[in-house]
Amino acid sequence: SAVISQKPSRDICQRGTSLTIQCQVDSQVTMMFWYRQQPGQSLTLIATANQGSEATYESGFVIDKFPISRPNLTFSTLTVSNMSPEDSSIYLCSVEPLTGTNTGELFFGEGSRLTVL
Amino acid sequence: QKEVEQNSGPLSVPEGAIASLNCTYSDRGSQSFFWYRQYSGKSPELIMSIYSNGDKEDGRFTAQLNKASQYVSLLIRDSQPSDSATYLCAPQGGGKLIFGQGTELSVKP
Numbered sequence: 716s717a718v719i720s721q722k723p724s725r726d727i728c729q730r731g732t733s734l735t736i737q738c739q740v741d742s743q744v745t746m747m748f749w750y751r752q753q754p755g756q757s758l759t760l761i762a763t764a765n766q767g768s769e770a771t772y773e774s775g776f777v778i779d780k781f782p783i784s785r786p787n788l789t790f791s792t793l794t795v796s797n798m799s800p801e802d803s804s805i806y807l808c809s810v811e812p813l814t815g816t817n818t819g820e821l822f823f824g825e826g827s828r829l830t831v832l
Numbered sequence: 833q834k835e836v837e838q839n840s841g842p843l844s845v846p847e848g849a850i851a852s853l854n855c856t857y858s859d860r861g862s863q864s865f866f867w868y869r870q871y872s873g874k875s876p877e878l879i880m881s882i883y884s885n886g887d888k889e890d891g892r893f894t895a896q897l898n899k900a901s902q903y904v905s906l907l908i909r910d911s912q913p914s915d916s917a918t919y920l921c922a923p924q925g926g927g928k929l930i931f932g933q934g935t936e937l938s939v940k941p
Contacts, residue, residue, distance in 0.1 A: 821929055823877075
């Protein structure tokens, strides 16, 4: 598996501001994804972070609200823009390690717990 | 119909018993299936993957897959209090994992 570091681990933000979450992996990975886990809920996929091109967003998520970058194979950022209390959630970076076989197994970072006041 | 449905919890079993967790999915194109365990306040941890029909055993865990019935399950034998967590079923479709709502398992000493 890969070691995945997310920053910040938690933050309290004011309504209307934006926050960028970073995800750094210690080895090259094929796929990187961003998930959201709202309180008491399961994981919802926000988007697939594509290296060197625009992210692929799931239904209900748009680039203006959740811009994503992935400049190389080991790093990605997710920005939560113009935040409202409804954005209070845990945001999770997940990766599929580059193993030579396409197992589809994903590993998760520790998450970034965001509270919007 | 939800894409992934898991049996509603919480599921409570005594220590040493078998815990049975069930999951159905709607995407017939799904080829890979994963079970994650999530402790409260922690991120999900991969515990089992299964790709072919039948059973796959790993220690106390057995995953069962029936693609014709679009059904996947996880059995935990000799359940321990440390197994108390939420278990998430995640079929892979279109190159991405879609998670069920999870089943909370409580193992009582």
